[in-house]
Amino acid sequence: MPRSLLAVLALLAALPVAAGQLTLSRVEITEWKAVYGQVETRDRVPARARIGGTLVELRVTEGDRVEAGQEIALVEDDKLSFRLRAIDAQLRALDTQLETATTDLDRGAALRERGVITQQRLDQLRTRVAELEGQIESTRAERRVVEQQVAEGAVLSPDTGVVLSVPISLGSVITPGETVAEIGGGGVFLRLAIPERHATTLTEGDEITLGAGSGMDGQTGRLAKVYPQIEGGRVVADVEVDGLDGRFVGRRVPVRLPVGTRAALLVPPDAVLRAGGLDFVAVAGEGGAVRRAVVPGGIVRHDGAEWREILSGLSAGDTVVTGDE
Structure with missing residues (x-):
């Protein structure tokens, strides 16, 4: 080991350390996958002719x-307008025929009382009036059908x-x-297309977080539906987000999606000291606190607070000393 590095380590080990202590244990933290969701309307219905x-x-x-x-x-x-005019002309002709047939029937009834015509002839006149009335009613029904077509x-x-x-x-x-x-109606939601390797980790009801650049950074939503069919190597899922802006349907929004958990060692961010290009954490020992070189990871959130993940250099059961004396 170079003498300069040994000197740095010796100096750090001799520095005053903290009174606060934290015994490390592995905790479960959520693995997040950054994907893009697309704003979609819940219903997309065509208005048809x-x-x-x-x-x-x-x-x-x-x-x-x-x-x-x-x-x-x-x-x-235009053909419907022509049909209406033709039906109206037909109705006028039938009304005229009915008027004539009704007059003939009245005259025939008077003649039958005097015995001038037979009962058979009178029945024929009545039948003619009934036939015309039926034709008029049928023609009017046909007109109502055409009127409905015009209304449609x-x-x-x-x-x-x-x-x-x-x-x-x-x-x-x-x-x-x-x-x-x-x-497009029924409100808006986010539709995600997620790589199929994460399909088994998705559960309806899971909480998702909107990412930076969405205009709603940090806001959470709920995984409402996971579709069973995989297309193009991707799983489709719908996410409900309260207050989601639906002005632009099809807009892409960054989303952080939970895809699993893993065990990690976490320390407060201020417990990590950087010096000489190396990162150190103070650990309590028999002879007092000593500085131990570590490889830190990123900042993660756990139980509502921010922590620094330690990838190597510490073990579960170590007592970390935090804060200055």
Whole structure:
């Protein structure tokens, strides 16, 4: 060993040390995995056209807030207007025929009382009136069907939320079932894609922590759901975070995820002294406190306080002396 290093060690061993003592024991600390989560809406539902035709009104754009049942667009089909006019003309003709048939029936009833026509002829007149009334009612029902088709030209929002995308433009010709807008609702959460080697360590209900740069550094959330299917070597999980900003769906947020535990030796951060390029910790011995060279790790949180992990140089049962005399 170089003489300069021996001199440093001898000097440190002779320095005054502390009155506070801490007996070391191995404690379980959480292993954290840094990943990115993506802000997603809980529900993502398309608002679809119920009839085919031309989009004549489009009342929303990306980012607009909508309520469930709100009309967001209007589709018109000219063929339905033509059918309505044709049905109205048919109804007018049937009404005229019914008026004539009713007049004939009244006249026939009067003639039957005088014995001019037979009962059979009177029954035929009654049947004709009933047939026309049935045709009118059937035609009116057909008109109500077409009216309902016209009313279904209004495209309604399926949920309360925000408009995520509008893939069509005003004047577009669309088919029944085509998506007019995509609505995100039900609140927001974080969706994580985690390497499959950590799949067995994930448990619903685990606490996660948002990392630096998220705008909510240190805030915690809850692992709400772990999906059973692994795709592309990654496990998908959803995390609920109170107060999560949902203005930008798809935004990536840094997250620290617990993926296991390990045993570690922890000392207060101020118990580690650095001198001559080496790190030392004061340990109580038979002849008093001595400085022992150690290899420290990083700062970890345990029981709500910050500690320095010691990778080597100390053992469980050692008594660490802290603070100055």
